[in-house]
Amino acid sequence: MNSKATDLLFCTLEIADNALIMGHRLSEWCGHGPILEQDIALTNIALDHLGQARPLYQKAAELVNQMSKEEKEAAFKSPMLSRLFEKSKHITEDDLAFLRDSWDFRNVLLVEQDNGDWAQTVVRSFLFDTYNKLFFAQLIHTSEPTWRGVAEKALKEVTYHSRWSSEWMIRLGDGTEESHERIQNAFQNLWPYSGELLMASPSQKIHSDIYPSVDAKAYRQEINRILETATLTLSEEDSWMQAGGKIGNHSEHLGYILAEMQYMQRAYPEMEW
Amino acid sequence: MNFIKKYYYGDIPEEKGAAQKQAQSNHENEWPLWEVFIRSKAGLDHKHAGSLHAADAQMALENARDVYTRRNEGISIWVVESVHIHSSNPDEADSFFDPANDKVYRHPTFYELPEELKHM
Numbered sequence: 276m277n278s279k280a281t282d283l284l285f286c287t288l289e290i291a292d293n294a295l296i297m298g299h300r301l302s303e304w305c306g307h308g309p310i311l312e313q314d315i316a317l318t319n320i321a322l323d324h325l326g327q328a329r330p331l332y333q334k335a336a337e338l339v340n341q342m343s344k345e346e347k348e349a350a351f352k353s354p355m356l357s358r359l360f361e362k363s364k365h366i367t368e369d370d371l372a373f374l375r376d377s378w379d380f381r382n383v384l385l386v387e388q389d390n391g392d393w394a395q396t397v398v399r400s401f402l403f404d405t406y407n408k409l410f411f412a413q414l415i416h417t418s419e420p421t422w423r424g425v426a427e428k429a430l431k432e433v434t435y436h437s438r439w440s441s442e443w444m445i446r447l448g449d450g451t452e453e454s455h456e457r458i459q460n461a462f463q464n465l466w467p468y469s470g471e472l473l474m475a476s477p478s479q480k481i482h483s484d485i486y487p488s489v490d491a492k493a494y495r496q497e498i499n500r501i502l503e504t505a506t507l508t509l510s511e512e513d514s515w516m517q518a519g520g521k522i523g524n525h526s527e528h529l530g531y532i533l534a535e536m537q538y539m540q541r542a543y544p545e546m547e548w
Numbered sequence: 549m550n551f552i553k554k555y556y557y558g559d560i561p562e563e564k565g566a567a568q569k570q571a572q573s574n575h576e577n578e579w580p581l582w583e584v585f586i587r588s589k590a591g592l593d594h595k596h597a598g599s600l601h602a603a604d605a606q607m608a609l610e611n612a613r614d615v616y617t618r619r620n621e622g623i624s625i626w627v628v629e630s631v632h633i634h635s636s637n638p639d640e641a642d643s644f645f646d647p648a649n650d651k652v653y654r655h656p657t658f659y660e661l662p663e664e665l666k667h668m
Contacts (some may be wrong), residue, residue, distance in 0.1 A: 310579075312600050312611035319614050439610065446603070 285478035291331035292382035298324030332368035334421040373540035385468035394457040401440040413487035448505025470516025586622035
C-alpha cells in the first residue's frame, strides 16, 4: 500500500513521462523528416510535449523532497536516485528525467513504440493526441494547481497536435494505394496500445477526484470519426489491449530510449551547457 | 472545346488553371510553392514572410503556422500559390516608375489650411 503522497507522485509521473518519452521519440525525426516543413512541424510538436513535461517534473521533485526516506525508497528502485536519497539530497526535475531506470517510468507503452515510417509516427501521435485532447479538456478543471496550470497551456497545444495528426491520418488514408496500405498496417499494429491510455492505474484510482479518466466511448467516437474520413477500417473493435507501462513494466524499446537520452547525464554527472 | 469557355476568377478548376502548367513542368511528386504573408499583433497589413511547399491550402496554412509563426511573429496568415502572384518586370522599371519622380504637382502639398484646421 502506497501512501497517498506516493500515489500523487506516481500520477504526476504518468502524465510527465508520457510527455517526455513522446517528445523524445518525435525529436528523433529531427533532420530526417520527409519534407522540411514537416520536419519543423514535428520538432515543434516534440518541444510542446517537453514543455508540458518540465513543470510536471518540477512538481514531482517537490513531492519527492517532501517524502520520508522510507517513502522515497519504496517509490523508486533506481540505484542512481537511491544514492541521492541516502545522502539526503534534494532532487530536481533533471534527476527524475535522467537518473530513473525503465522500471520507474510510468508512461504508457504506446509512446515508447518506435517511429517506424511516417505512417507509424502519424498513427502513434493520432492515438495519443486524441486521448490528450479529451484528457486535458477535463484536466483544466482539476483542483490540483500545477496540473491545472499545465493543462491550461497544454490544451491549446494538443488541440493543434490533434489537428495535425488527424489531418495526416486522412491524407494518408484517403491517399494513394501505398499510403493507404501503410497507414492501415500501422493502425492495426498500434491499436492494441491505445487501450492502456483509458485504463486507470492503481494510483489514478486513488486520486480519481483530481485525475480525470477519459471515457472509452468518447475516445472511440473521436477515433472512428477520423477513420471514416480516412477510409480506414478497425477490424476488431474490442481487441485485447497491451498494458503495463503505468506500473513500470515496459517494452524493450524504453531501454534503448533511455540509454540514448540519459547517457550524457550519467557519463558526466551534473554537467551543464 | 475548353478554349472557347470563359473562366471567371475563382471558377478555374485545379486542372485547368495556371497550376496545370507548373504541374507539367515539375516532377510528379513535388508539391506546389506557396507565398506566405503574416500580420503581426501590432500590424495592419500582412507582410511577406517567405515561401514553402504544401499539397493544398489547408496544409500551406499549417506549414506557415509551424515555420513562420513559431517565434510569435504573427496572428494572421495569408497563403497564395506562387503561380497566382504576378509581378512587374524589373527590366521595365525605368519606364514604369521613373516618370513619377519629377511630377511634384501630383502631391497634395499646395493647399494652405486655415488656422482652425492646422491641428486636425
